[in-house]
Amino acid sequence: MSCLMVERCGATSFDSPDQNALCVRMLGNARVRGQAGLLSERRGSYPVIDFRLLNTTAHSGEIGTRKRVKRLLSFQRYFHASRLLRGIVPQTCLHLLDEDYLGQARHMLSKVGRWNFDIFLFDRLTNGNSLVTLLCHLFNLHGLIHHFQLDMVKLHRFLVMIQEDYHSQNPYHNAVHAADVTQAMHCYLKEPKLARFLTPLDIMLGLTAAAAHDVDHPGVNQPFLIKTKHHLASLYQNISVLENHHWRSTVGMLRESGLLAHLPVDMIQDIEQQLGSLILATDISRQNEFLTRMKTHLDNRDLSLEDADHKHFILQILQHLQFLLPQRRHESLFCETR
Ligand SMILES: [Zn+2]
Structure with a gap:
């Protein structure tokens, strides 16, 4: 002592x-x-x-x-140094949870595929680490760690970086929102009509894009950034400013963690591009574009999940559906209690 x-x-x-x-x-x-x-x-x-x-x-x-x-x-300094330019102070929590709490969190994870999953309770039970805990569980559940031969230390490092890059002072665009959207994405991905067409790559892209889709969100919207001449607005020429930033940040953290470094270069490039396409699909201003395309597919009855482009379009739609999430959860809660 x-x-x-x-x-x-x-x-x-x-x-x-x-x-x-x-x-x-x-x-x-x-x-x-x-x-x-x-x-x-x-x-x-x-x-x-x-x-x-x-x-x-x-x-x-x-x-x-x-x-x-x-x-x-040294780890803390490492994390801090990598984020220094963005002015983010890492929030370290020193409270340790006892086995009772972790046991309850584990029990909740056994029901992670339900629409009435209480992400706020899960966040409390995991001591504010809902995003990391959920993603580790889902990557394992979907067999992604084995399939892509992922290094657990690098995976954990990547997920911690994502979680820490969310601003906890944001009332909405924080890590709990990201965990909420990721859990909903898992519910969508396990829908039988969709699930049988999904490859491990589709699932990894869907979950990662959901987890990182609002990373480093400053808590203000695009019109505010444009009107205040924020450097991000000029960097991305006033087009999908926040979404581009979320994507670029995600790619930066992917490379920094070395999570995919063992994969072929063309595969890494493909993953980064597809992540961009999925994260950019969360731009609310593109809603009409997606609705029009979806309506055209439905009118022509030509939507085929065996087609890679169509399947990617559906993944984009799923990312976009987060805007309907509160309503969807409410309806599902009603259905499950009947
Ligand atoms: Zn969001």
């Missing part, structure tokens, strides 16, 4: 014994006798701290504890 306390002090890297003494007082609410002495008194349940160890660390500079602390912090 005393080692643990010493490491914490090491992380704050005090330069002088006086500062170290102050640190010990703050930690242990104790009275310190002399610079190199032992703690003489302590109150409450605080552990005994060997003050000589602190002094050794302070005088010997980088020896031992500070280096170990640096190594422990």
